[in-house]
Each structure stands twice: as structure tokens, then as C-alpha cells.
Amino acid sequence: MTMMPRCGVPDIIDGRTGINSADGTAAKGTYDTGTVALHQLGHALGLDHSSVPEAIMWPSIASGEIKL
Numbered sequence: 001m002t003m004m005p006r007c008g009v010p011d012i013i014d015g016r017t018g019i020n021s022a023d024g025t026a027a028k029g030t031y032d033t034g035t036v037a038l039h040q041l042g043h044a045l046g047l048d049h050s051s052v053p054e055a056i057m058w059p060s061i062a063s064g065e066i067k068l
Helices: 033-044
Strands: 002-006 009-014
Touching: none
Parallel strands: none
Antiparallel strands: 002 009
């Protein structure tokens, strides 16, 4: 992602994301790409981490966890 600051507020001028998921499941030791992608999309839209553990914007997820 490329960001250019303007008046102290960053503007996103280029953002690219690649996702590779076989079947949408999250086996132990892996991470659900849909959950991770939605979390990262939140950041791209300007959202910060949440203090609510069940929220998609919670700072971390356990392997095998799905939050959709």
C-alpha cells in the first residue's frame, strides 16, 4: 500500500491485496483467509484495532479461528 500524507492525513494512492485460499476453512496451524482479509480491509478503510475480543478488528486471532 502506498500512502501520501496531505495536511497531516494520509491518502491511500495505491493498494493491492493478494489472497490465496483453497476452500475457506481454517485447519489447526493455519489462518482463515477471509477473516484476515476482512480485518486488513478494515485497516485499509481506516479502522483501528478493537478492544472487543469477538470483533473482526481484534488485534490477533488464533490459528484455526474464523471470525465471519
